[in-house]
Amino acid sequence: MNYKIALIKGDGIGPEVVGEAVKVMDAIGEKFGHTFEYTDILMGGRAIDEVGKSYPDGTAEKCKACDAVLLGAVGGPKWGHSTDPDKRPETALLSIRKDLGLYANLRPAALRPALAESCPLKNDKGIDLMIVRELTGGVYFGKKDRYTTEDRGEEASDLMAYSEKEIERIGRRGFELARLRGKKLVSVDKANVLETSRLWRQIMHKLGSEYPDVQYEDVLVDNAAMQLVKDPGQFDVVVTENMFGDILSDEASMITGSIGLLPSASIGDTAPGLYEPIHGSAPDIAGQDKANPIATILSVAMMFRYSFDLPTEAKAIEDAVDAVLNEGWRTADIAKPGEEVIGTLKMGELIRAKL
Numbered sequence: 001m002n003y004k005i006a007l008i009k010g011d012g013i014g015p016e017v018v019g020e021a022v023k024v025m026d027a028i029g030e031k032f033g034h035t036f037e038y039t040d041i042l043m044g045g046r047a048i049d050e051v052g053k054s055y056p057d058g059t060a061e062k063c064k065a066c067d068a069v070l071l072g073a074v075g076g077p078k079w080g081h082s083t084d085p086d087k088r089p090e091t092a093l094l095s096i097r098k099d100l101g102l103y104a105n106l107r108p109a110a111l112r113p114a115l116a117e118s119c120p121l122k123n124d125k126g127i128d129l130m131i132v133r134e135l136t137g138g139v140y141f142g143k144k145d146r147y148t149t150e151d152r153g154e155e156a157s158d159l160m161a162y163s164e165k166e167i168e169r170i171g172r173r174g175f176e177l178a179r180l181r182g183k184k185l186v187s188v189d190k191a192n193v194l195e196t197s198r199l200w201r202q203i204m205h206k207l208g209s210e211y212p213d214v215q216y217e218d219v220l221v222d223n224a225a226m227q228l229v230k231d232p233g234q235f236d237v238v239v240t241e242n243m244f245g246d247i248l249s250d251e252a253s254m255i256t257g258s259i260g261l262l263p264s265a266s267i268g269d270t271a272p273g274l275y276e277p278i279h280g281s282a283p284d285i286a287g288q289d290k291a292n293p294i295a296t297i298l299s300v301a302m303m304f305r306y307s308f309d310l311p312t313e314a315k316a317i318e319d320a321v322d323a324v325l326n327e328g329w330r331t332a333d334i335a336k337p338g339e340e341v342i343g344t345l346k347m348g349e350l351i352r353a354k355l
């Protein structure tokens, strides 16, 4: 098969880690008989410098002409101060999610066996969970207001709203993913306080009757945050709304020990899906051959699994990463004191050699 991939290399370490991921894709293409055609797309800080806005006109259309999008990371201190939304890199991230209809954010947090010691918590079950975060609704997208009243002074509000349809489509994603994995789904809400959560729970229970093979549980968000630290091995798939998912997915990431290892996928009902490492542009190490490319390489594995339905190719990448880690190769972010450290290019090369 021939696949068209949009590459948004972005800023900081983005081009370095995407570069290694592309070479891995090409190695997979050779091994399994696929071809990949790449289109470079300008977005983020570099786009501000070159065309005056972080999300140039036509970006969404160029992405829609492709089968999937691979993003490095955008942003950096150089572009952190403008109040003009066109000149802020995050504007591009929110716009592309909305324009491509990417309502489901899948964030796996798996502890790679070779790095079990990096987990800061006591755990004997291993960690292999997937957070499914709603990405285009809730309080981040609700009406915002700022006003002054005579008796209370300045006041601000952010509206949190969810529709039945929005909850149902993300809930269904949660159940479907649980079916493909360990058949356990936890839905996180705050139904003791929030009306949006009470509707969320009502819809989730209705969906639950369609998935009797999936073991389902409601957990309040405060308890979920606690359980993630207490016993992360108990979770398989966790589905939740935008803000709770934002916070819990970062918490889950950190308990696996390294930000440089974790991939993510953002998908909607139609192609293209968008795949990216969870880390940012790491300006402190950009251009120094220090970045760990594994998160981006594992994002390609997610692309193969979720956009192209190529689970064998996805597994080949994941196995190659584990094989290199099992041999003891480490980039600086995952090395213990005194361990030999390799760079971005060498890590990419070793992973390709295993393919």
Ligand code: NAD
Pocket (backbone or CB within 6 Å): 013, 017, 072, 073, 074, 075, 076, 077, 093, 259, 260, 276, 278, 279, 280, 281, 282, 283, 284, 285, 290, 291, 292, 293, 295, 333
């Ligand atoms: P960051 O993830 O870029 O860096 C946090 C720390 O982790 C740094 O010390 C960095 O060196 C390290 N790190 C990150 N990725 C690594 C990798 N692959 N290998 C080795 N070490 C790695 O987060 P930050 O410093 O808060 O943000 C930097 C910039 O990135 C900001 O402008 C922020 O807005 C942007 N950002 C972009 C995205 C995105 O594009 N989706 C996401 C998060 C942050």
